[in-house]
Amino acid sequence: MKTKLFIIIVSLGITTYLMGQAPAGSLSSTISETQQADEQKAREFFMQQKHNPKDYDEYITAWRKEYKNIVQRQSQHPANVVTSANAGCTNIDFEQGSMTGWTTSNGYNPLFNASGCCPTPGGIQAVTSGSNLDYYGGFPTVCPGGNYSLKLGDSLIGGLANRIEQTFLVSSSNSNYSYKYAVVLQDPGHPPTEQPYFMIEMLDTNGNQIPCTYYEVAAGANIPGFQNSTVLAGVIFKPWTTVAVDLSPYIGQNITIRFTTYDCSLGGHFGYAYVDGSCQSFQVTQNNVLCSNGTTELCAPPGFGGYSWSGPGVVGNANSACITVNTAGTYTVQLTTVTGCTTPLIHNVTSVQAPTASFTTSNQSCDGIITYTNTSTGSLLLNIWNFGDGTTSLLTAPTHTYSGVGTYTNSLSVLATNGCSDTTFQTVTIHPNPVAQFLFTDECAASSVSFTNTSTYSGGSITSRWAFGDGATSILTNPTHAYVNGGSYSVQLVITDTNTCKDSIVKIANIYNLPAVSFSAAAVCQGNNTSFANTSSVTGSTLSGYAWSFTNNGTINNIAQNPTNVYPSSGTY
Numbered sequence: 160m161k162t163k164l165f166i167i168i169v170s171l172g173i174t175t176y177l178m179g180q181a182p183a184g185s186l187s188s189t190i191s192e193t194q195q196a197d198e199q200k201a202r203e204f205f206m207q208q209k210h211n212p213k214d215y216d217e218y219i220t221a222w223r224k225e226y227k228n229i230v231q232r233q234s235q236h237p238a239n240v241v242t243s244a245n246a247g248c249t250n251i252d253f254e255q256g257s258m259t260g261w262t263t264s265n266g267y268n269p270l271f272n273a274s275g276c277c278p279t280p281g282g283i284q285a286v287t288s289g290s291n292l293d294y295y296g297g298f299p300t301v302c303p304g305g306n307y308s309l310k311l312g313d314s315l316i317g318g319l320a321n322r323i324e325q326t327f328l329v330s331s332s333n334s335n336y337s338y339k340y341a342v343v344l345q346d347p348g349h350p351p352t353e354q355p356y357f358m359i360e361m362l363d364t365n366g367n368q369i370p371c372t373y374y375e376v377a378a379g380a381n382i383p384g385f386q387n388s389t390v391l392a393g394v395i396f397k398p399w400t401t402v403a404v405d406l407s408p409y410i411g412q413n414i415t416i417r418f419t420t421y422d423c424s425l426g427g428h429f430g431y432a433y434v435d436g437s438c439q440s441f442q443v444t445q446n447n448v449l450c451s452n453g454t455t456e457l458c459a460p461p462g463f464g465g466y467s468w469s470g471p472g473v474v475g476n477a478n479s480a481c482i483t484v485n486t487a488g489t490y491t492v493q494l495t496t497v498t499g500c501t502t503p504l505i506h507n508v509t510s511v512q513a514p515t516a517s518f519t520t521s522n523q524s525c526d527g528i529i530t531y532t533n534t535s536t537g538s539l540l541l542n543i544w545n546f547g548d549g550t551t552s553l554l555t556a557p558t559h560t561y562s563g564v565g566t567y568t569n570s571l572s573v574l575a576t577n578g579c580s581d582t583t584f585q586t587v588t589i590h591p592n593p594v595a596q597f598l599f600t601d602e603c604a605a606s607s608v609s610f611t612n613t614s615t616y617s618g619g620s621i622t623s624r625w626a627f628g629d630g631a632t633s634i635l636t637n638p639t640h641a642y643v644n645g646g647s648y649s650v651q652l653v654i655t656d657t658n659t660c661k662d663s664i665v666k667i668a669n670i671y672n673l674p675a676v677s678f679s680a681a682a683v684c685q686g687n688n689t690s691f692a693n694t695s696s697v698t699g700s701t702l703s704g705y706a707w708s709f710t711n712n713g714t715i716n717n718i719a720q721n722p723t724n725v726y727p728s729s730g731t732y
Contacts, residue, residue, distance in 0.1 A: 194226060201272075208270050210353070214425050218271070221426025225317035244326040244413040248333045248438035251325065253286055253307040261309075264322045270353060270424030271318030277419070282321040285310045287433065295343050295388040296396035302339045302435040303399065312420035312431030314343075323434070324417035329409045335441035337403040337462040338416065338434060343388075343396045344378035345428040354378040355423045355430030361404065362415040369414065371500030372404055378423075378430065399433075403462030405494070405502045407441045444505045450579035452513035454485045457492075457506045465495035470506075484508060513579035514539060516571050523588045525660030527561040533571070535581075541574040547587075561589045591617045593656045595664040603671045604645045612636050612652065619657030626651040628668065645672030645699055672698045688723040 201222045205215060249260030265282025269275035287300040287308045294314070301308045312321045327333070344355045356377035361369040376382060378395060388394035406414060418434050441460070449455045454474060458481040459466055468477040472486025484490060487510035494502045514537025520529055533542060533556045544552040546559050547567035561567065567589070572582040593616035602608045612623055625633040627640045628648030642648065648670060653663040674697035680689050695702060707717040709724045710732055716724065726732060 197226065198222070204273055208424070210270075210425065214349070214353075217427040218425045221271070221317050225319070225426065244328055246328055247330060248327050248336070248436075249325065251327075251336075251436040251438050252305055253309050253435065254305060256286060256288065256307050258284060258286060258309070258323070260327075261323050261325045264324075266320045266322075268318045268320055268421045268424045268426075271422070271426050276320035276421070277322040282323075283311070283313050283315075283319070283431075284321060284323050293341070293343060293396070293433075295390050295394045296341070296386070296398060297389075298341055298396070298398040300433060302341075302433070305435060308339075308433050308435040310431065310433050311418055312422075312429070314345075314429045314431060316422055316427050316429050318422050318424065318426035320419060320421045321431075322417060322419040324415055326413050326415040327438075328413055329406045329411065331407075331410060332440050333438035334405065334407040334410055335403065335439040335460050336406050336416070336436070337401055337439075337460065338418075338436040339399055339401045339462075340418070340435075341397060341399045341433040342376065342385075342430075343394065343432070344376075344430045345391075345423070346378035346380070346393050346395055347423060347425075347428045348393075349423055349425065349428075351377050351379065353424040355428050356421050357430060357432045358417075358419045358421070359402075360415075360417040360419075362417065363409060364412045364414070366415075369404075369406075369409070371496050371498045374402070374498065378428075401462035402464075402497050403460050403494070404496065405441055442504075444507065447506055447508045448578070449484065449487050449508050449510045450513040450577075451510050452515075452579070452581055454483045455508065457482050457484060457490055457508070459492045459494055459504055463494040464497040464499075465493075467493040467495070470508075511577045511579060513537070514573045514575040514581050516573045516581040516583040518569075518571050518583065518585070520569070520585065520587060522585065523590060523658065524561070525590050525592050525658065527563075527589050528558065529561070529587050529589075530558045531556055531569075531571075535571065535573045537573065537579075537581075538576045539573050540576045543572040543574070545570045545572075564589045564591045590656075590658040590660050592660050593617075593621060593654050593662050595652050595654045595662040597650075597652050597664070597666070599650070599666070599668060601669040601671070602642075604642050604673055607639045607641045608668060608670070609639050610637060610650070610652075612654075614652070614654045614662070616654070616656045621654045621656050624653045624655075626653075642668075642670040645670045671700060674702055685729045686725065688725055690723050691721060693721050 201219065205218050210218065245260055250257070263280065263282050263284045264277035265279050266275055266277035287310050288306060289301065291300045292298065293300055300310065309323065311323055312319070342357045344357065346354065354377040356375060359374040361372035363369055382395065384400065385395045385397045388396055418432065420430050420432050422429050447455055447457060461480050466478055466480055468482050468490060470484060470490030471488040472484045474483040474485055476482065487508050490506040490508060492504045494504060514535060517534045519532045519534055542553060542555055544557055547569055548561060566586055568584055568586050570582055570584050572580060574580045593614060596613045598611040598613055599608055610625065614621060623634060623636050625638055627650055629642060631640060648668045649665050650668045651663060651665045653661060655661045674695055677694045679692045679694060683689050693705065705718055705720055706715045707722055708714055709716045
């Protein structure tokens with residue numbers, strides 16, 4: 160008897176509290192009798208859900224707003240009904256720019272309205288496009304990599320629930336199903352069962368939940384992956400996230416993927432989401448090729464919650480979607496879904512022989528010309544040369560002319576018929592050529608000619624080799640040479656620097672013949688003039704001056720061509 164009395168007292172207390180919430184909790188005299196009756200039912204429903212009585216104002220305000228707008232909302236969002244399962248994934252990524260292939264419906268948070276979710280076709284679903292950003296989260300409203308996505312629900316309130324789903328036949332070509340979602344939830348701090356939330360379900364042919372696929376998240380603090388909005392306090396969001404599901408056990412069956420958003424159960428706070436998806440084949444065993452001289456990348460499907468690779472040659476991190484391996488063998492990856500279930504994948508890696516790139520060359524040149532000999536091995540399909548000066552060649556063994564001096568890095572990449580490649584590098588140096596030059600003065604025969612080497616060169620030293628044109632040579636830097644006979648002689652200078660670069664120059668040396676001196680004089684009596692007849696001659700030129708010493712004492716007595724002289728006494732001079 161005491162227990163029954165206590166229940167009656169509590170019930171009366173809640174009713175008294177609700178009736179005292181004026182004006183929100185009182186019935187308006189301006190509404191119809193039908194709405195008054197429905198509002199009374201809503202009040203009773205609120206009490207049945209055991210909500211906190213202090214939240215009644217939020218609840219009844221949202222209920223009244225929804226009551227007025229429900230007819231209009233349904234007319235704005237007509238049904239998009241699919242009567243049977245699709246033969247395969249149909250417009251699963253919304254890239255048709257529409258909701259073709261999908262079923263839309265709407266209703267209420269079951270704790271807000273007894274009709275629950277989602278008996279009514281249509282609802283708040285909209286295909287997104289363009290480069291817009293979500294108002295609260297700042298992330299793209301279209302999943303990166305696509306042109307369209309879908310927005311499910313909105314930031315309006317009213318205890319609403321919105322749903323979109325698709326049923327399709329699973330085959331080997333679409334058993335790797337991945338969905339992508341982003342979520343925005345307002346967090347009023349209600350108990351978890353009353354918060355806005357987002358739910359993902361995958362159902363088998365009989366309507367049973369497929370193991371490890373159920374996902375539900377309600378608004379709250381410190382949820383992994385969620386961030387606080389900088390636009391409005393109390394709003395949290397999760398940017399685009401990819402989740403993969405292995406449907407290969409359900410090949411040949413119809414499965415249903417279902418997304419649902421719920422406002423809070425009191426109707427005053429919102430929740431909405433964006434969704435996208437893709438279907439691909441799921442290969443449990445995959446074959447990969449590794450070139451003997453390198454590594455290869457193995458990748459598992461993206462979107463799983465965790466990856467754990469094992470095998471004989473994993474390089475670096477073994478817990479990412481893609482890994483690098485350098486050894487042939489069998490590699491296994493355990494895929495862990497976001498719900499904690501695991502699926503193994505196997506990659507069989509076989510090794511094939513890679514080609515070996517190699518070439519020979521002189522590695523240096525003075526004239527800029529380099530000739531290459533290709534010594535690569537393997538079943539070559541392509542040779543790619545890079546000469547380091549911006550030019551390339553596909554010839555097997557090219558010759559290349561450089562336009563400037565310097566050191567250049569050459570590379571040869573070879574591609575084999577099995578797809579493997581190899582690259583090797585060498586440097587070549589183009590040296591500046593020295594410039595040969597010398598100075599001299601034309602001389603007479605038998606006189607020494609001085610040759611001055613004025614050649615120029617860059618660094619190091621030079622060696623000189625002279626050829627004087629008369630058969631004589633010298634290796635001195637600045638030699639002298641006496642020609643026996645007069646004439647024109649081709650003098651050549653060849654210089655070689657420390658880089659073995661050479662240059663040469665030829666100049667003409669004009670060597671003059673010596674004159675042949677001769678004269679005659681007749682004997683005369685003392686006191687008479689002695690006449691001298693000059694019979695001297697020269698080959699190749701003309702005589703231009705004379706110097707007579709009548710006593711041969713070194714004193715010049717006359718410079719005439721045919722002079723006369725009177726000797727003071729008789730005698731022989």
